[in-house]
Amino acid sequence: MSTIVIKCGGSVLNELSSSFFDSIKEMKKKGYSVVLVHGGGPDINDMLEKLNIMPEFVNGLRKTTKETLQIAEMVLTGKTNRKLVEQLNDVGLKAIGLNGSDSNLIQAEYLDKARLGYVGKVQSINKDLIQLMVESGHIPVITPIAINNQNVKLNVNADYAAAAVAIGLEAEQCLFVTDVDGILVNNQVKKELNKREVSELIENGTIYGGMIPKVESALSAIDMGLKSVMIVNGKKGFFENDQWLGTQICRKEGILQ
Numbered sequence: 001m002s003t004i005v006i007k008c009g010g011s012v013l014n015e016l017s018s019s020f021f022d023s024i025k026e027m028k029k030k031g032y033s034v035v036l037v038h039g040g041g042p043d044i045n046d047m048l049e050k051l052n053i054m055p056e057f058v059n060g061l062r063k064t065t066k067e068t069l070q071i072a073e074m075v076l077t078g079k080t081n082r083k084l085v086e087q088l089n090d091v092g093l094k095a096i097g098l099n100g101s102d103s104n105l106i107q108a109e110y111l112d113k114a115r116l117g118y119v120g121k122v123q124s125i126n127k128d129l130i131q132l133m134v135e136s137g138h139i140p141v142i143t144p145i146a147i148n149n150q151n152v153k154l155n156v157n158a159d160y161a162a163a164a165v166a167i168g169l170e171a172e173q174c175l176f177v178t179d180v181d182g183i184l185v186n187n188q189v190k191k192e193l194n195k196r197e198v199s200e201l202i203e204n205g206t207i208y209g210g211m212i213p214k215v216e217s218a219l220s221a222i223d224m225g226l227k228s229v230m231i232v233n234g235k236k237g238f239f240e241n242d243q244w245l246g247t248q249i250c251r252k253e254g255i256l257q
């Protein structure tokens with residue numbers, strides 16, 4: 001059975017359009033297995049600010065102290081995951097929330113402990129557990145908190161978590177659902193971008209902040225054999241006339257021609 005992994009960004013979780021849920025129903029009807037990974041950066045920021053802790057990011061990744069990690073997990077599992085699971089269940093989709101640290105669902109190691117603290121780089125995923133859920137007709141909704149081999153929990157950027165889940169499941173496609181129509185260059189959505197173009201756009205500052213983990217994880221997923229990675233807007237319908245609307249990340253030039 002073909003799998004589509006959908007990463008739902010925190011930027012758009014409160015504004016998901018009804019066509020977002022219709023698209024998931026459509027994919028299920030067509031026989032795809034659907035697996036969701038969610039973010040929640042803005043919810044974490046709100047809580048940190050309430051607690052007078054200043055959020056800090058390096059290239060779109062949150063600097064994570066032990067305290068920040070606890071707050072991130074509390075918000076992501078207690079608020080963000082709950083909300084998305086409830087919304088999916090409300091429209092009749094059988095969603096089930098899973099924390100990435102449960103049963104080694106997402107295994108990670110420190111990405112750069114000195115610079116970023118408790119931030120994880122995914123090493124492996126528990127494919128069997130996800131497949132168990134999928135085969136029983138459920139949509140797993142995964143929170144990007146991982147665990148390392150010393151049982152230390154780590155905060156993983158949801159874009160990297162989604163790409164790792166897509167690779168682990170040998171998914172057909174990974175969709176990054178966010179709050180913009182795709183990657184914008186001079187206010188125009190690029191239909192496709194390759195590795196070289198992405199590097200140039202990061203270098204000249206056109207791609208910045210939260211878009212960096214998206215394009216970097218997209219490129220590494222493609223390098224590892226994933227067929228298709230797209231960045232789409234969750235506030236609108238992003239599937240029309242059998243086509244995805246957004247930016248496709250390609251390995252090399254002209255891959256779609």
Ligand SMILES: Nc1ncnc2c1ncn2[C@@H]1O[C@H](COP(=O)(O)OP(=O)(O)O)[C@@H](O)[C@H]1O
Pocket residue numbers: 008009010011012039040041177178179180182183184185206207208209210211212
């Ligand atoms: N070239 C670009 N095109 C579009 N958005 C960009 C670009 N570079 C940076 N961004 C920013 O990336 C944001 C999406 O990333 P982020 O806020 O982390 O979303 P999410 O929570 O969905 O992961 C956009 O809202 C925009 O501010």
Ligand SMILES: CC(=O)N[C@@H](CCC(=O)OP(=O)(O)O)C(=O)O
Pocket residue numbers: 008009010011038039040041042044060061062064072119120144155156157158159210
């Ligand atoms: C290490 C790291 O950056 N973790 C992210 C996890 C949530 C996330 O990725 O949320 P978005 O998809 O909304 O950005 C964070 O703490 O914000």
